[in-house]
Amino acid sequence: MLKRILFVDDEPNILQAFERQLRKQFDLQTAIGPELGLQAITNNGPFPVVVSDLRMPHMNGIEFLTRVRQIAPDTVRVMLTGDADLGATIQAVNEGKVFRFLTKPCPSDMLARTLEAALEQHRLITSERELLERTLRGSIGVLSEILSLVNPAAFSRGHRVRRYVHQMSETLNLPERWQYELAAMLSQVGCVIVPLEVLDKSYGGHPLSPEEQKILASQTEVGHHLLAKIPRMENVARMVASQRASWNDKATASDVVKTGGELLRVALDFDEYMMQGGSVSTVLTRMRRSKEYNPEFVGALEQVQVAEATSETRQIKVAQLKISMIINADVFSKSGLLLLAKGQEVTGSVIARLDSFARTIGVVEPIAVIVTGTSQPLPSPDEFTGLATAVLRDGVNPSASLV
Numbered sequence: 505m506l507k508r509i510l511f512v513d514d515e516p517n518i519l520q521a522f523e524r525q526l527r528k529q530f531d532l533q534t535a536i537g538p539e540l541g542l543q544a545i546t547n548n549g550p551f552p553v554v555v556s557d558l559r560m561p562h563m564n565g566i567e568f569l570t571r572v573r574q575i576a577p578d579t580v581r582v583m584l585t586g587d588a589d590l591g592a593t594i595q596a597v598n599e600g601k602v603f604r605f606l607t608k609p610c611p612s613d614m615l616a617r618t619l620e621a622a623l624e625q626h627r628l629i630t631s632e633r634e635l636l637e638r639t640l641r642g643s644i645g646v647l648s649e650i651l652s653l654v655n656p657a658a659f660s661r662g663h664r665v666r667r668y669v670h671q672m673s674e675t676l677n678l679p680e681r682w683q684y685e686l687a688a689m690l691s692q693v694g695c696v697i698v699p700l701e702v703l704d705k706s707y708g709g710h711p712l713s714p715e716e717q718k719i720l721a722s723q724t725e726v727g728h729h730l731l732a733k734i735p736r737m738e739n740v741a742r743m744v745a746s747q748r749a750s751w752n753d754k755a756t757a758s759d760v761v762k763t764g765g766e767l768l769r770v771a772l773d774f775d776e777y778m779m780q781g782g783s784v785s786t787v788l789t790r791m792r793r794s795k796e797y798n799p800e801f802v803g804a805l806e807q808v809q810v811a812e813a814t815s816e817t818r819q820i821k822v823a824q825l826k827i828s829m830i831i832n833a834d835v836f837s838k839s840g841l842l843l844l845a846k847g848q849e850v851t852g853s854v855i856a857r858l859d860s861f862a863r864t865i866g867v868v869e870p871i872a873v874i875v876t877g878t879s880q881p882l883p884s885p886d887e888f889t890g891l892a893t894a895v896l897r898d899g900v901n902p903s904a905s906l907v
Contacts (some may be wrong), residue, residue, distance in 0.1 A: 509619060510549070512541035512568065513557040513584075525612045530619060537561075538568040542575070550576035552626040553619060559583035573601055578623040578629050585609060636735075644686070645733050647693050649752050649853060657703050658695035659773060660831070660848035662675040665691055667849075668771035668805060675804040680760055687743035687764050688771060694727030694744070700842070709780045739764070747772060751798045763804060770801040779847070784808050818868035822862045825855050838866035 508531045511522050519534040526532055533548065535541040538560055554572050558565040569581045581601065586608040603625055604618050623906065652659040669688035673681040702716045714721065728745035729730060731737050740763055746765030770791070777787040784805075791802045817832060827850055835844040835858070841859060844854065850873070861867050 660845035694723035
């Protein structure tokens with residue numbers, strides 16, 4: 505499986521010769537011409553290595569390998585040609601990002617060594633990406649977990665905002681949805697600097713003093729500063745910084761940062777009005793009347809009514825908590841410490857934390873929860889891996905060299 509190599513050439517005799525020479529060392533597949541080569545990659549790929557001839561009708565090897573790079577960026581690309589054309593060589597390296605450029609006739613031992621080197625390059629690329637994925641996943645997870653421990657109310661709000669952003673981006677079929685959900689999930693990470701009393705007043709709709717308003721407003725820049733330190737999170741960090749921005753009808757659909765900021769603004773204000781006791785219909789009516797929000801985004805939140813209609817409220821003990829339940833009232837320890845805020849979704853770490861408190865200090869029971877089959881849970885470790893994969897999609901490129 506790891507030695508799967510695709511050879512593409514417009515001459516069947518050459519492909520048959522490669523199969524005879526290399527079939528004992530590698531898992532070879534062949535395609536006659538670039539069109540069949542692209543079909544093979546789409547249907548049977550990706551391949552760790554693709555070897556292409558340069559001179560082919562309809563689509564030359566440079567164009568073909570450029571397409572391969574777009575479809576399967578981790579695939580290591582090798583070019584074979586009967587022409588010692590320096591210009592074509594340079595173009596192949598620059599546009600197709602080829603790993604090696606070989607001339608025909610190529611000795612069997614040199615070709616085999618090149619293929620082994622290409623397979624090793626593919627292993628290095630994928631290994632590095634897996635390491636970066638685990639690192640990114642861990643960084644995001646740590647930030648989220650720390651916020652849940654030091655500021656449950658802010659964590660809870662970020663959790664709710666993610667559900668609303670998920671609803672809007674899915675309803676509108678927005679591209680790059682993972683960025684918006686990630687920005688929503690981490691939108692409140694800057695609240696680590698905000699005193700709990702200030703957050704309670706803000707979330708409860710109570711007036712804040714000028715100094716308190718200044719502290720609360722600074723959380724967006726703090727969040728941006730923290731996230732911008734994580735490689736490949738630049739757009740997400742900028743979305744978090746612009747979460748209070750008003751709707752800009754001049755923004756283009758491709759401006760993901762402005763779109764993300766506007767999604768966050770709609771979700772955050774919707775959440776604030778809902779936490780103040782509003783119904784979905786009255787809150788949406790209020791928001792539609794304002795020019796502060798993108799009307800498409802506001803309209804997409806109408807589907808939140810489905811979740812409300814299918815929810816069930818229960819009073820349960822700590823031992824009965826299940827993942828994806830929604831906390832319906834603040835949860836305190838018997839010493840008066842706030843453990844979970846209203847609106848927070850139950851995760852595995854939440855259950856573990858409450859279980860620890862129940863065994864030591866004690867937890868005030870029963871716990872009010874909402875059970876719904878339509879809520880969107882916070883990403884599990886596997887989902888973090890998917891988000892990390894998306895962040896790193898345009899990551900490491902193979903280096904080019906000539907033989």
